[in-house]
Each structure stands twice: as C-alpha cells, then as structure tokens.
Amino acid sequence: MASKPIQALIEQLQIHQSLPQEYVQPQKIQIQAAAGGAQIPVLDLSEFTSSAAAGGKEEFLRELDQACREWGAFQVINHGVPKDILQGMRNAAKHFYDVPVEEKMKYFVTVFDGRPMRYSTSFDSSRDVILEWKDVLRIPAEASALEADSVWPAKEHLPRDAVNSYGGRINDFVSVLLEAMTESLELPAGYLNEELAGRERILAMNFYPPCPDPNQAIGLGAHSDATALTVIVQNQVNGLQLFHKDHQWVTVKMLPEALLVNLGDQLQIISNGRYHSVEHRAVVNKEKLRISVATLIGPAKSSSIAPAPQLVDKTHPALYKPVVFKDYLLNYIKLGLNTRGALQTITTAKTEAQN
Numbered sequence: 245m246a247s248k249p250i251q252a253l254i255e256q257l258q259i260h261q262s263l264p265q266e267y268v269q270p271q272k273i274q275i276q277a278a279a280g281g282a283q284i285p286v287l288d289l290s291e292f293t294s295s296a297a298a299g300g301k302e303e304f305l306r307e308l309d310q311a312c313r314e315w316g317a318f319q320v321i322n323h324g325v326p327k328d329i330l331q332g333m334r335n336a337a338k339h340f341y342d343v344p345v346e347e348k349m350k351y352f353v354t355v356f357d358g359r360p361m362r363y364s365t366s367f368d369s370s371r372d373v374i375l376e377w378k379d380v381l382r383i384p385a386e387a388s389a390l391e392a393d394s395v396w397p398a399k400e401h402l403p404r405d406a407v408n409s410y411g412g413r414i415n416d417f418v419s420v421l422l423e424a425m426t427e428s429l430e431l432p433a434g435y436l437n438e439e440l441a442g443r444e445r446i447l448a449m450n451f452y453p454p455c456p457d458p459n460q461a462i463g464l465g466a467h468s469d470a471t472a473l474t475v476i477v478q479n480q481v482n483g484l485q486l487f488h489k490d491h492q493w494v495t496v497k498m499l500p501e502a503l504l505v506n507l508g509d510q511l512q513i514i515s516n517g518r519y520h521s522v523e524h525r526a527v528v529n530k531e532k533l534r535i536s537v538a539t540l541i542g543p544a545k546s547s548s549i550a551p552a553p554q555l556v557d558k559t560h561p562a563l564y565k566p567v568v569f570k571d572y573l574l575n576y577i578k579l580g581l582n583t584r585g586a587l588q589t590i591t592t593a594k595t596e597a598q599n
C-alpha cells in the first residue's frame with residue numbers, strides 16, 4: 245500500500261541510500277539479467293507511405309509481418325510525426341514532473357476506479373504488496389478546451405497544446421500503421437481501423453526517478469498491454485525491456501527520434517494469434533530520471549472483439565472467444581500485472597488442447 249508518490253518519498257529520504265523494504269522484488273525475477281546483443285526490428289514507414297519508394301512497400305509489409313510475429317514490437321523511423329512535436333510531449337511530461345509534489349497531491353489517487361485522470365504510483369497501489377518504482381499520470385490522449393478542465397491537470401501543471409498536438413499526430417500515425425497491418429494480415433482494406441473505430445486512447449506518462457538499488461527494484465513489472473497497440477517515446481534514458489522467446493529479456497536501445505510500437509492483447513485476439521502481444525517491463529537506474537510517454541490504443545470500450553473471420557478456418561480454428569473490450573479491461577485490472585490471465589480467460593478449448 246502506497247499513500248504517496250515516489251517523488252515525495254525521495255524528497256523525504258533526502259539521502260536515499262537504501263531501498264525501502266516495500267520496493268524490494270523477489271530475487272527470482274532477475275531484474276538486470278537482460279541479454280545484451282539482440283535488437284528489435286526497425287521499420288521505415290516512408291517505404292509504405294511514399295509512392296516514390298518503388299518495391300519498398302512489399303518489403304515493408306514483409307518486415308512488419310515478421311516483426312509482429314516474432315517480437316510483437318518494433319521501432320518506426322520516418323513515421324511522419326515532427327521532431328518538435330515529440331520534443332513538445334517530452335517537455336510537457338517533464339513539466340508535470342517538475343511541479344512540486346505538494347501541488348500535485350490533489351490529483352493523486354490510490355484506487356483503480358476507472359476515472360479518466362489518474363496520478364498514481366506503482367500499478368495498483370491499494371493492492372500491490374511489493375511496490376513498483378514508478379509514478380504515473382494517465383489521462384485521455386486528446387481533450388477539447390471544455391473537457392480538459394475536468395480530465396486533465398490544470399493548465400499551469402501540464403501544457404495542453406503540446407499534449408493535444410502530440411495526441412493528434414500519434415493518432416494519424418496509428419491509422420496508417422493499422423492500414424499497413426491490415427495489409428500484412430491480408431484482411432479487407434480498412435479492417436483494423438474499423439475494429440478500432442471510436443478508439444480509446446490513453447496517454448500514460450511514466451516517471452521512474454533514480455533508484456537507490458536498481459538491482460532490487462522494478463519500475464514496471466512484466467505485462468502485456470490490454471489494448472491493441474501502444475506507441476512509446478521516452479527522454480533518451482533507456483529502461484524498457486521486451487521478452488523474446490530466444491533472447492529472453494532484451495533492453496530496447498531506443499533510436500532518438502523513433503517511435504516504439506508494442507502490440508497489445510486485442511491485436512493478438514483479432515489476428516487469431518498470428519501476431520502476438522509482447523511481454524515487457526521497465527527497469528530503473530541509479531543516476532537518471534527516466535520518463536516514458538505511452539499512448540495506449542484500444543477499441544471503443546463497448547466494442548466486441550473477436551478473431552477476424554478471414555483468419556479462421558479448419559486449420560486455424562478460433563483461438564479466442566469474443567469479448568467486449570470494457571469487460572476485458574476490468575478483468576485485466578482485477579488480475580493485475582505479471583500474469584497473462586486476462587487472455588487465458590477467453591481462450592477456447594482448442595487453444596488449451598494445443599498448449
């Protein structure tokens with residue numbers, strides 16, 4: 245149980261030399277034991293979008309397909325989101341972090357009750373027995389001037405234009421990417437964008453302050469995202485690790501202006517397991533504040549999600565039962581991190597027999 249942000253804790257500790265006991269992870273999770281060499285695929289989106297790139301489009305789709313099958317994640321360059329908009333978002337997140345903790349306490353919540361704005365710590369600090377070394381601000385990814393007053397922090401605490409510009413451009417990027425994935429899955433044009441019509445878009449600004457003992461604490465425990473896909477930018481400090489079946493935990497070396505894309509559970513369901521959601525976690529370090537900004541993109545809450553009929557046949561039976569996204573989310577939150585429990589609750593008897 246945590247009653248305050250880590251930021252408040254480290255200010256109180258002043259000389260924070262030892263890690264408080266409630267942040268010490270069990271040894272078995274081997275926090276820093278990440279494989280060195282492997283690197284996740286880097287895709288050049290201009291090969292898909294530019295008509296000048298003759299032959300590039302087929303190659304792009306092949307690489308995209310491979311990345312989604314093998315890793316469930318990739319970095320994208322030439323993604324069309326201008327550098328100053330990326331930097332504006334990074335600055336906006338840092339701006340919020342730099343607001344004195346006492347001023348931010350009015351936003352701080354410990355319960356997980358579905359409210360649109362959540363400034364909190366750990367995953368579910370009302371239940372977590374071992375806490376994560378992380379504070380997070382979660383808000384809707386875009387908001388009109390009218391809405392913003394009730395679902396975003398005050399203007400002086402979070403620069404609104406920067407967040408809205410970023411939210412809009414990432415949404416455009418996602419539309420293009422979903423169209424590319426629709427092609428790589430050989431689905432009818434527009435399929436994934438229609439499945440994600442009226443999509444839920446949450447911006448999670450994750451703050452991982454320097455940690456006195458990064459070998460014993462974790463920033464964010466292993467999980468796959470419940471949503472369809474997640475787009476991440478960070479402040480030049482690495483810490484995200486992805487799980488790959490051959491290489492185990494791989495630390496992502498983020499290219500400075502790239503966008504990182506993680507596939508979430510809903511794409512695993514829609515693609516009937518052709519693509520898979522990626523298990524990932526965030527480690528911390530002793531020297532530097534790490535900020536990551538994740539845009540979590542899911543179907544509309546009321547959408548029913550199921551394997552695309554075009555990807556189901558005799559040799560590929562449906563691996564998942566249809567599920568309303570809202571119900572999936574509730575179950576995911578109930579089960580907590582470090583499980584693949586939510587996906588398991590909707591697997592069909594066929595999947596279980598295969599495993």
Ligand SMILES: O=C(O)CCC(=O)C(=O)O
Pocket residue numbers: 448450464469474476483484524525526536538
């Ligand atoms: O900090 C990161 O890079 C990962 C964030 C993340 O996985 C999430 O917000 O779901």
Ligand SMILES: [Fe+2]
Pocket residue numbers: 467468469474524
């Ligand atoms: Fe995540």
